[in-house]
Amino acid sequence: GDSVTQMEGPVTLSEEAFLTINCTYTATGYPSLFWYVQYPGEGLQLLLKATKADDKGSNKGFEATYRKETTSFHLEKGSVQVSDSAVYFCALRDTGTASKLTFGTGTRLQVTL
């Protein structure tokens, strides 16, 4: 079945550091890939998405490129801020699955001054 594997956290960075959160997936079809973010005490928000191979999703300075050859969708940001502290979830939607999402376990990011 479908699955998503994320790097375990927590990830602790200083402000303005470079961020990478790894995500790899297993799917039977041609999935769409997503990153969701959960700020403290809140629900999940869509951060970015990519629907086909080589697409790059981007939002708020975050980027992720759909790499079919490595089945990966790593999240990157060039310079993190304290306000980026949150839990980040990688997810996929496989074809023909009625919009059902499969999530990774989440990676907690803590950014300090």
Added chain:
Amino acid sequence: SQTIHQWPATLVQPVGSPLSLECTVEGTSNPNLYWYRQAAGRGLQLLFYSVGIGQISSEVPQNLSASRPQDRQFILSSKKLLLSDSGFYLCAWSRGGEETQYFGPGTRLLVL
């Protein structure tokens, strides 16, 4: 604009007691609706989804059930809670045929 509400925000219940969590969506019609659970240290697990009134699909066997009595209302229930039901319950909606899901603020449930 569309909004999604969940209540209560926090709930502490004894083992064996019943449960009812409610989710409502405003500003859209005939949404797909979803219940997820986020257990401590784990990712989100899809519990139920619904593509219309009275239509419920269950993803995992458990002592929970879901109902959709109205187009924009989705209820998660249990007759007898277990300790393992503790977690963070998230409701989400999407437009039919679209991929993006929009999440509510969640309900934190602690079963003691």
